Amino acid sequence: MAGGARHGSCHCGGVTFAAEAPLGDVIACHCSQCRRTSGHVWAGSMVARAQFRLLAAAPLRWFRSSPRVDRGFCQDCGASLFWQPVDGAEICVAAGALDAPTGLTLAEHWHREDAGDYYSPEGPPPPPAGARPERLSCACLCGACAFDLPGPAGAITACHCTQCRKLSGHYSASFDADESRLVWRRRAALKEYATPGGGCRGFCSDCGSSLWFRSAAGEFSVEAGSVTGPTGGRLAEHIFVASRGDYYRIDDGLPQSGRW
Numbered sequence: 001m002a003g004g005a006r007h008g009s010c011h012c013g014g015v016t017f018a019a020e021a022p023l024g025d026v027i028a029c030h031c032s033q034c035r036r037t038s039g040h041v042w043a044g045s046m047v048a049r050a051q052f053r054l055l056a057a058a059p060l061r062w063f064r065s066s067p068r069v070d071r072g073f074c075q076d077c078g079a080s081l082f083w084q085p086v087d088g089a090e091i092c093v094a095a096g097a098l099d100a101p102t103g104l105t106l107a108e109h110w111h112r113e114d115a116g117d118y119y120s121p122e123g124p125p126p127p128p129a130g131a132r133p134e135r136l137s138c139a140c141l142c143g144a145c146a147f148d149l150p151g152p153a154g155a156i157t158a159c160h161c162t163q164c165r166k167l168s169g170h171y172s173a174s175f176d177a178d179e180s181r182l183v184w185r186r187r188a189a190l191k192e193y194a195t196p197g198g199g200c201r202g203f204c205s206d207c208g209s210s211l212w213f214r215s216a217a218g219e220f221s222v223e224a225g226s227v228t229g230p231t232g233g234r235l236a237e238h239i240f241v242a243s244r245g246d247y248y249r250i251d252d253g254l255p256q257s258g259r260w
């Protein structure tokens, strides 16, 4: 896809934007900050600030995640949308937020050394780690939300559904947990977003980090990227791959299902 504007939005539609070509190749970032905000891995495409326009921005909120970087998210649905150097001439827009087809290609992995223990940036996940933590500590990026739960994480599921892609900025990875065994340490900024299917997603309203999902049937799962340190888990499968973004391939050899 050559010229023309790409449009994108958060999941609830409160934030919409347009980016004029050229958009850069998609970069997947495995740094701990991107992993915490997205809940797994964040991916984005760089565009000149002059080529970028916010069309609707009422719920857009910025969080200064480091002295020279702001991250933009939707305060209504928690979608991780933008990464922007404070004085920069460019803005990185979440690949998962872009309307299909993006016509883009994931071409680079940044901070591979900071990838979680449960997946590899490319190829099959590493063998099950020696670490089998009995407790997992989870937190958002700003620290306003934090909870503990029994570990290890075990089987981790990657979900490529449109909802997960819009909210995370790329796609999600989470593991089942017993909600009654969560011990909250801080939750003042916790916000819940009711999803169209009757489920609910928990995120931090101060920094936008994705934390957990509760289905309409009450099944509860925790975002793997929220775990501090080893998860003791391993990516096991990909679901809803029929909704996968057009800018990446799944190359880790794990089972895939069109729905679940």
Ligand SMILES: [Zn+2]
Residues within 6 Å of the ligand: 010, 011, 012, 013, 014, 015, 059, 074, 075, 076, 077, 078, 079
């Ligand atoms: Zn939203």
Ligand SMILES: [Zn+2]
Residues within 6 Å of the ligand: 140, 141, 142, 143, 144, 145, 189, 204, 205, 206, 207, 208, 209
């Ligand atoms: Zn936070």
Ligand SMILES: [Zn+2]
Residues within 6 Å of the ligand: 159, 160, 161, 162, 163, 164, 165, 172, 240
């Ligand atoms: Zn999903």
